[in-house]
Amino acid sequence: MELIFLGTSAGVPTRTRNMTATLLNLQHPTQAGLWLFDCGEGTQHQMLSTAFNPGKLERIFISHLHGDHLFGLPGLLCSRSMSGHAHPLTIYGPRGLREFTETALRLSGSWTDYPLEIIEITAGEILDDGLRKVTAFTLEHPLECYGYRIEEHDKPGALDAKALKAAGVKPGPHFQDLKAGKSVVLEDGRQIHGADYLAAPIAGKSVAIFGDTSPCAGAYELAKGVDVMVHETTLDTSMEEKANSRGHSSTRQAALLAKEACVGRLIITHVSSRYDDKGCQRLLEECQAIFPATELAYDFAVFTV
Structure with a gap:
């Protein structure tokens, strides 16, 4: 699998960071698979700068209904239809996602020419396609919000x-x-x-993709033992109280969770627009002081799982 970050800013875009959106390319040798996690404004435009086409999207997972995670969805759905793509698309997310999507399409006189399914979720396993499963965990945020844990099933060992x-x-x-x-x-x-x-089974890879959250009970179970954890670091440690009051996390809190949950790597994203490149480097260093295997996401960054 690989993660491709289309947007890594928090709240509002900057000159170098678009709104939140992350592609997960499943890279299965016999089964196409391209999943999108959140769809901030401008996501379809960001995809134009990659090798990926919206028509290849199979599933979209929305963490919550704040605009910086959602406002790009109607445009992407319409453009996908206008491009003539007939492949089915399934969207997962919290209550209200169906009303938002159907209202946006109806009031704008738009439609989709492909099968579109919208599934409003609750915490728990939401998908198992035979190759991997996805589990949603409740997070702490002003709106109903979820993080998603993606786990590949173990693969059979080599045949002698x-x-x-x-x-x-x-x-x-x-x-x-x-x-x-x-x-x-x-x-x-x-x-x-x-x-x-048969040789011993080959362990499948696992990824935890967090929505916006302050520290909460479900975070540990969401992250426990994954190969890669994608977590917001909206503000630095000195602004931790402010971050938590708005349902966000600091660098210190994200890094501590990664350490306690024994994850393989931490990728930090959802960075406040107050930080320039030098400020972002400081955020990274604050995390690395606690959890050295931390990397900073930026728009169009690609990470192999």
């Missing part, structure tokens, strides 16, 4: 083809069944168990 051939199993359909862990009966009546010829 050499040992199978030595056991008299010829390459063919049986290999496919054995790779899936099934048992097969050979022509001579012997039963071969796939589990006996």
